Amino acid sequence: MTESEKQRVDWHSGFEGGLMLSLRAYAKDIEVEREHPLSSEPLRIDYLVIKKRHDVYVDNAIGRDYRTYNIIEYKNPNDELNVDVLWKVIGYTCIFKSLGKTVDEIKASEITISIFRAAKPVKLFKNLREKGVRVEEQDPGVYKVYGMIDIPISVVVISELRDSSLKALSVMRKKADEDTVRQFLEEASKYTEPGDKRFADAVLQISTMSNKELYDKLKGDTSMCEALRELMADELKDAENKGVELGIEKGIVQGIEQGIEQGIEQGIEQRDFDKISDMLRRGKKPEEIAEFCDYPLDQILDVQNKLK
Numbered sequence: 156m157t158e159s160e161k162q163r164v165d166w167h168s169g170f171e172g173g174l175m176l177s178l179r180a181y182a183k184d185i186e187v188e189r190e191h192p193l194s195s196e197p198l199r200i201d202y203l204v205i206k207k208r209h210d211v212y213v214d215n216a217i218g219r220d221y222r223t224y225n226i227i228e229y230k231n232p233n234d235e236l237n238v239d240v241l242w243k244v245i246g247y248t249c250i251f252k253s254l255g256k257t258v259d260e261i262k263a264s265e266i267t268i269s270i271f272r273a274a275k276p277v278k279l280f281k282n283l284r285e286k287g288v289r290v291e292e293q294d295p296g297v298y299k300v301y302g303m304i305d306i307p308i309s310v311v312v313i314s315e316l317r318d319s320s321l322k323a324l325s326v327m328r329k330k331a332d333e334d335t336v337r338q339f340l341e342e343a344s345k346y347t348e349p350g351d352k353r354f355a356d357a358v359l360q361i362s363t364m365s366n367k368e369l370y371d372k373l374k375g376d377t378s379m380c381e382a383l384r385e386l387m388a389d390e391l392k393d394a395e396n397k398g399v400e401l402g403i404e405k406g407i408v409q410g411i412e413q414g415i416e417q418g419i420e421q422g423i424e425q426r427d428f429d430k431i432s433d434m435l436r437r438g439k440k441p442e443e444i445a446e447f448c449d450y451p452l453d454q455i456l457d458v459q460n461k462l463k
Contacts, residue, residue: 166231169361172354176323202227223265
């Protein structure tokens with residue numbers, strides 16, 4: 156992927172789609188806020204997942220430890236994840252905890268932190284362990300960090316996730332697993348809710364950009380090609396409609412331009428006709444008009460015939 160392509164890729168919208176689809180089974184019981192503001196200044200956390208009911212249990216690898224307020228930081232493949240970034244997220248979490256309307260309204264015991272990244276932050280884990288911080292893998296791709304603060308911290312390595320309910324996240328990385336992509340496409344092509352389809356489209360944009368060869372291969376597979384078409388039906392329809400609108404608009408513009416051109420041509424022809432007619436009526440011979448006015452003789456003779 157070129158630098159310009161990297162800049163154009165909206166990783167966060169893709170991740171938002173993957174996150175929402177990963178939690179879609181709990182849509183009625185949780186709320187997800189993107190770029191939750193921490194103050195009147197531009198200080199925001201990427202996502203805040205709020206459980207609306209305490210008895211809701213999110214049964215997948217990223218949500219089993221969710222409490223009331225779950226802060227999520229997403230790092231795209233081009234972002235760094237080091238100890239300073241980790242402390243920044245912890246700092247944002249502390250600010251969030253302090254922003255309750257009353258003292259201790261937002262309790263530390265009701266907060267979790269999750270940081271998502273495509274690849275394992277090997278240097279970060281090594282750095283933490285050297286400082287006596289414990290890093291343990293709780294589920295494939297989900298690492299718990301103990302010993303920094305009392306609030307639970309998870310680092311989610313998207314490339315290592317094996318939970319089948321998290322396919323929407325797993326496909327958003329380079330060298331995505333073909334079987335996982337196929338399963339995601341088949342599942343997503345059956346979505347009927349507009350929100351689900353929109354999130355799936357955001358995921359698909361990131362996944363296809365990161366795995367062009369794989370998707371080119373899948374387009375040759377009849378079932379996968381049909382799933383892709385079904386998934387992108389709305390986008391294809393919009394493109395078709397825009398193409399028709401653009402064609403009509405272009406036709407109108409061309410018609411106006413042609414009308415103007417024809418009007419100008421007709422105006423010039425009428426002006427020449429009137430001028431030649433006037434000179435003929437005054438007794439000028441066609442040859443004289445041709446010589447002095449630089450009109451083609453054939454044109455003058457044609458006007459002369461029309462006046463007879």
